Every structure is written in structure tokens, then in C-alpha cells.
Amino acid sequence: HLGNETIKAELGRASWKLFHTILARYPEKPTAEEREALSSYIYLFSRVYPCGECASHFQKLLKKFPPQTSSRIAASQWGCHVHNQVNSRLGKKIFDCNTIAEKYQCGCADDGDDGAT
Ligand code: FAD
Numbered sequence: 001h002l003g004n005e006t007i008k009a010e011l012g013r014a015s016w017k018l019f020h021t022i023l024a025r026y027p028e029k030p031t032a033e034e035r036e037a038l039s040s041y042i043y044l045f046s047r048v049y050p051c052g053e054c055a056s057h058f059q060k061l062l063k064k065f066p067p068q069t070s071s072r073i074a075a076s077q078w079g080c081h082v083h084n085q086v087n088s089r090l091g092k093k094i095f096d097c098n099t100i101a102e103k104y105q106c107g108c109a110d111d112g113d114d115g116a117t
Contacts, residue, residue, distance in 0.1 A: 008051055008054075011050070011051065012051075012054070015049070016083060017104075019045070019079060019083075020076070020079055020080070020083070020100060020103075020104040021104045021105070021106055022038075022041075023072075023075045023076040023078075023079040023104070024072070024076050024100060024101060024103075024104035024105070024106075025072075025104075025106050025108070026038060026069075026071075026072045026075045026076070027071075027072060028071055028072045028073075029071065030069060030070070030071065030072075034069075035069040035070070038067065038069045038075065039067050039069050042062070042067045043062065043067075046058045046059045046062055047059070057086070057089070058082075058086070061082050061085055061086070062082075065078065065081065065082055065085070076100050076101070076104075077097055077100075079100075080095060080097035080100050081097065083095065084097070
């Protein structure tokens, strides 16, 4: 069977994928309700994330870098920044945050070219 580190890494990749895709599709001009929803989602995610060590580190990161919900760009750049904080702690490469808009598409038709095929 798969080792624990392998399973933890797979969960991490799946979670980051959903996390960045949500932020990349977040409204450009969110309403107060949408801002509240994103903020709640992120804080609740940090509480329910099933790797306890990861969750407690992530909660500390949220204290240092509170979620930015004012716009799609603010939110997606914030998400890239916090993931880079995790990368740096785990000794991984720092990701170039200029490429996230193209990288995280949802395949859903809404405002403009989302890469859906
Ligand atoms: P991942 O870090 O999973 O990234 C997946 C892909 O996302 C990369 O291949 C790259 O294409 C892209 N990417 C990389 N950086 C960024 C970025 N900054 N912005 C956007 N896209 C990017 N593991 C632990 O061992 N200890 C922990 O404490 C820990 N904490 C975690 C906390 C959270 C909230 C999450 C979601 C995961 C955590 N993990 C932790 C898992 C860890 O972050 C990785 O997901 C896992 O180690 C697999 O790493 P990876 O090298 O495949 O790439």
C-alpha cells in the first residue's frame, strides 16, 4: 500500500488544485456576501483539513497573512503567496505567481475565456 507521505502529498496536490481554482474563478468585483463566503470557506478549510500538522501550520499562516477577498486578483495572488510560504517551509521551489490565471481554469462557461473545451 501507499506510504503515509505519498498519501499526504496526494491529498495536498488535490487540495491546492481546488483551492487555487476557486480563487482563480472568484468574482472580479465580489459583493460583501461573496467576500464573507470566501473568507469563511478559507478559515473553515483550515480547521477541517484532515492532516492535523498541515492544518495547524496553515492556521498560523492565516493569522500572519489574512485572506484577501477584495477581488479575484487579490484573492488568487494571496493564495499563491500562502502556498509559497508552505513550499518554502517544506523546502520546495517557489512558484511564479504571474502564471496562475492560465494554470487554474475550471472548464466552466462564465465570464470570457476560461479555457473550456
Ligand atoms: P504541491 O505543493 O502540492 O503543488 C501542486 C502543484 O501546484 C505544483 O506542482 C505546481 O504546479 C502548483 N503550485 C506550486 N506552488 C504554487 C503556488 N504558490 N501557487 C499556485 N500553484 C502552485 N505537507 C506536509 O508535509 N507538511 C505540511 O505541513 C503541509 N501543509 C499543507 C497545508 C495545506 C493547506 C495544504 C493544502 C497542503 C499541505 N501539505 C503539507 C502538502 C504539501 O503542500 C504538498 O501538497 C505536497 O507535499 C505535494 O507537493 P508537490 O511538490 O507535489 O506540489
